[in-house]
Amino acid sequence: MSTWILLRGLTRESRHWGVFPHVLRSTIADAEIVTLDLPGNGRLNQMESPTRVEQMADYCHAEIQARGLKPPYFLLAMSLGAMVAMAWSQRHVEDIAGCVLINTSVRPFSPFYQRLRPENYPILLRQALLGSSLAEHEAMILGLTSNLTDNPAPILDTWVAWRNECPVSRRNALRQLLAAGRYRMDEKPAARLLILASTQDHLVNPRCSRRLALRWKTDFAEHPSAGHDIPLDDAQWVANQACDWLARKCLVR
Numbered sequence: 001m002s003t004w005i006l007l008r009g010l011t012r013e014s015r016h017w018g019v020f021p022h023v024l025r026s027t028i029a030d031a032e033i034v035t036l037d038l039p040g041n042g043r044l045n046q047m048e049s050p051t052r053v054e055q056m057a058d059y060c061h062a063e064i065q066a067r068g069l070k071p072p073y074f075l076l077a078m079s080l081g082a083m084v085a086m087a088w089s090q091r092h093v094e095d096i097a098g099c100v101l102i103n104t105s106v107r108p109f110s111p112f113y114q115r116l117r118p119e120n121y122p123i124l125l126r127q128a129l130l131g132s133s134l135a136e137h138e139a140m141i142l143g144l145t146s147n148l149t150d151n152p153a154p155i156l157d158t159w160v161a162w163r164n165e166c167p168v169s170r171r172n173a174l175r176q177l178l179a180a181g182r183y184r185m186d187e188k189p190a191a192r193l194l195i196l197a198s199t200q201d202h203l204v205n206p207r208c209s210r211r212l213a214l215r216w217k218t219d220f221a222e223h224p225s226a227g228h229d230i231p232l233d234d235a236q237w238v239a240n241q242a243c244d245w246l247a248r249k250c251l252v253r
Contacts, residue, residue: 004076007076011040015162017035017231023239024239036060041168053086057091060084074242078102080180083104097191102196102238103204145228145229197223198233201227
């Protein structure tokens with residue numbers, strides 16, 4: 001049996017995985033799936049978000065220890081969550097058997113204009129300065145992170161309800177953005193890695209993931225049509241990639 005810990009990105013919570021945990025559990029036999037919220041998000045929205053990715057990783061390590069789960073674990077994480085996974089695998093080597101990193105970027109391998117596409121700057125600046133309703137805010141995030149075109153209304157209604165229930169403060173959002181922007185990972189983590197990207201990611205340039213996979217000589221796969229949130233747009237593809245990689249690299253000696 002393998003234990004998989006799932007980490008989301010900037011201002012997102014564990015419920016934003018949607019159906020993906022169920023898909024992953026049905027694809028990888030006997031997998032135990034654990035979803036964690038980062039401090040400041042979801043059920044932890046009253047906590048102050050750390051301004052260092054390393055502090056987020058230490059929190060996750062301590063939380064899993066408190067739950068009594070025995071290492072090693074596999075981490076599957078996207079965006080900011082993938083940075084936390086990298087830091088976790090570096091700071092607590094004995095915890096991690098392998099990492100699946102989705103649409104992430106890290107200094108010094110990618111410039112800022114690839115880590116966040118310039119065409120999004122006006123949208124995000126307008127949001128920061130003028131604000132918006134919850135529905136408008138969540139619609140903006142869905143538009144930036146997903147390429148789904150069929151009936152997004154149920155997703156938006158659900159996301160708005162979650163945000164009403166567990167709002168992320170602007171202060172915590174900025175602290176998470178600062179943590180992501182300043183995080184640096186010069187050396188390849190000791191854990192086995194699979195890096196996933198999407199050609200049609202409109203938030204982060206897929207060159208970031210390609211370059212990271214090339215520099216670190218890791219396994220790599222790229223989705224041709226999904227957006228930044230590949231688990232939302234094509235949960236089965238991500239689960240299949242993780243399952244195949246697990247059999248090929250991690251369970252075969």
